[in-house]
Amino acid sequence: MTPLLAIEDLTVHFAVKRGLSKKSADVVHAADHVSFTITRGETFALVGESGSGKTTVARAVLGLNAPTSGTIAFEGRDLTALKRGARREALRDVQVVFQDPYSSLSPRMTVHDVVAEPLQAHGRRDGRELNERIVALLEMVGLGTQHLWRRPHEFSGGQCQRIAIARALALEPKLVILDEPTSALDVSVQARILVLLEELQERLKLAYLFIAHDLAVVESVADQVAVMYLGQIIESGAAEAVLHTPRHPYTHALIASVPSPDPERRSELGVIAGEVPSAIRPPSGCRFHPRCPFRMDVCDRVEPEPHDAGGGRLVACHLPDDFDLDAGPQ
């Protein structure tokens, strides 16, 4: 079965502009050789901290960032090879929901106009049909006709996010990219939105590219997960497997760092020292090696290639697959 979305060796580099001259030797390695596929109806999560490149990848798919190399194939068609008009048509089936519910909706537009916009951009101008569709979309996300003529600032964060979801569904997409859709919301509101997203996915057979940094949320929603660090995927596989038995030291540390709400389960705080290095001059060899508690000699010389660790798991690390990360550094 052709995957819905197939990213192959995607690399996105930004030139750093300095001063008057637009040329500069410095390049931001936002994403390097990223590859993964998403099938219809599944939720694929991209996890990482700041500078990991997860947002860059999403924006590249949406056409907001130009890839430096690599292919982005949607339903078999390479988007990077298409001209602007053809890409616009192909991307009808890919929509997005952003993190901040308020800034993703134009403050001067009413809810009606917000949801109408994608429909109008693609030719649906008939008044009655348009309005029917808008009302139906709002009902799908749990809003009513009384909300139609209000503006975003009159709503709560959760409601705004619902409006954004309704808008994303307007063109009946096959893939919805959710960029930290609940990070800006309260816990109780987050729960409602996640439940809504789950229902919609079942009803409409949607695939989600779910970008998040909250591992607990990822574990709840994702089928597959890819963990990114400094522009590269360092581990990927089935979500439950990766998050319960991580094979990469970074994934392991990431999971350990998340403070558990159960006070009787002690999280290991401060287990990784240091900060994410600059993406302009990433470390040699394995990009994680300066902070890795299990670092070996080879790690700063040779960049590890992602290899199959069994059961659909890909890991980019020099450690052997059966290495026990929980035992701590030798």
Add this chain to the structure above:
Amino acid sequence: MGDLLEIRDLRLQFNSMRGTVKALDGVNLTVREREIIGLVGESGCGKTITGLSVLGLLPRPQTEVTGGQILFRGDDLLALGDRAVEGIRGRLVAMVFQDPLASLNPVFTIGDQISRVVRIHKKVSHHEALEATRRALKAAGLPPDDALLDSYPHQLSGGMRQRACMAMALSCDAPLLIADEPTTALDVTIQAQMLRLLLDLRDDLGIAQVLITHNVGVAAQTCDRVAVMYAGSVVEQGLTAEVLKHSRHPYTMALYECLPQGKKASELRTITGSVPDLIDPPPGCRFHPRCVHAMEVCATVKPDPTRITEEHWVACHWAAKQPGAGEGAPA
């Protein structure tokens, strides 16, 4: 250990375009020496306002304290004049905020900013202030070298900036630190380092902390005691394990159920309804419209605190009727 800070029945309102917002409706909170207490709640519950009111940082004509006391080692901070309150800020009670970029002046170096704070509160020479600055930077986990002292906020990473804000808060050796969502803007691994730092500050320097957060995990892993706030008052307070694992208040229980840890999306529980409008809040217990255990009295009478154990109390009519609930307010 005596009470370092005690907030008694604090009531506060402020004027907005649409009317008077009854933001705090009788907040009770105690902070002991050398402990970390978490003030947990969702947005709009008043936790930040509570923190700001301890330091008198609320805009004056619009905000009005309508009742209650804030006792710091026995002295009522609300009864103090402006100059006295200024003397307390930084010296006895320090505060750290969520966005380090907004808390640091972009045109002054780190060393400069911290030394100024020291010299505002203590009559020390320039040299001594610099020494105090270095000590504070070290306590916050930053290298106390000249390179850092001479750098500007924008040259530092997010985690380092937050540490710099910490250093500023620590520079005058205040025994109480109020941290308002200090890790919300940070990555998970950096957050873990910061939480480790807060614990070290408690253990090594004996600094008591009020950790304001909406993240239950952060509270669970760092706090000795936790107070849960909803719509302007503390609804439950006690030892962390008591409040989170043996919750008595319906809101605390419901909140815990909403957390995604270890649940599939379809298993997530939600709380019906939404946070009330504090201009026209529900009478009686402010949570009653959303509460699964609401009784008739909840709609008319605001519940007083009921003691469960020595540390654990809850403000709920229904909880007061459950087995194991004691009578009367905590001492």
Add this chain to the structure above:
Amino acid sequence: MASPAAGRSGGAIAIGDWRERHQSTFTETRHNARVFFRDRLAVIGLVWIVLMVVVAVAAPWIAPYPDQGRGASDLKSRFEAPSASHPFGTDNQGRDVLSRVIFGARIPLVISSVVAAAVLLIGPLLGGLAGYYGGWADEVIMRVTDIFLAFPALVLAMAMVAMLGPNLRNLALAIVVTWWPWYTRLVRGMAVSLRQRPYVEAAKTMGVRDSRIVLRHILPNAFGPVIVQITLDIGTVILEVAGLSFLGLGAKPPTPEWGLMVSEGVEYVLEQWWISVFPGLAIFLLVLAFNLVGDGLRDVLDPRMKR
């Protein structure tokens, strides 16, 4: 205010009449008005402007000597001091100063409206396009803008008027030419930051065409500061019109333009002060009124009410 639920059988969906569809705008306008009217000075300014508009419109009926207002002289009554029959006195040609001041109200109001309309049409649109598209469109537009901005506005206006011939129409044209670049620059700056907002990016990914994005997302969200700026600037325009007319580069006698009237009275200002002072006062008050209203608008529009 319940609207009928969406029916699916046959009939059109009534999702709200005109009033309901614009309820958001109504609420916002009402709220803005309330904030505005709290500023007493701004209200005074607004009242004065409205008064001047009424005076300008009703000039032929309220001026005691309408013909003199338009320019007819009465050499018998030259240099009369302010009195009951001539509250503002008469000028060097015997004309009633009050009538001339009344008729003169039309000029600054009409010219500034026309000029403002022209500037608002050209400036923000160019700025929005430059800011949104970037690249060479931005370069071209902004460099042209820079060229115009490099000249002191008054000097450029003077040069244009001198070149085209001194009259009010050319003066208005000259002011438009010197004035639009400020709005291009103002809106371009806002457009650059607005184009990175998530709602603009969302629009792009939904396939909304660029032109529509500029018209529906960029320009409407940039309009707050533009409106404030133009209200404040109208005062300056009025001064420029008066100033250039004072210098003889605008209105020609016997037009009752206030600046021209001041200049006509300059040589008599020590003895017959009323000839220059009253028109001067009229200029001052009108400019002040626009400034006060502009300040009031700034309080309304600039600190946007956000959650």
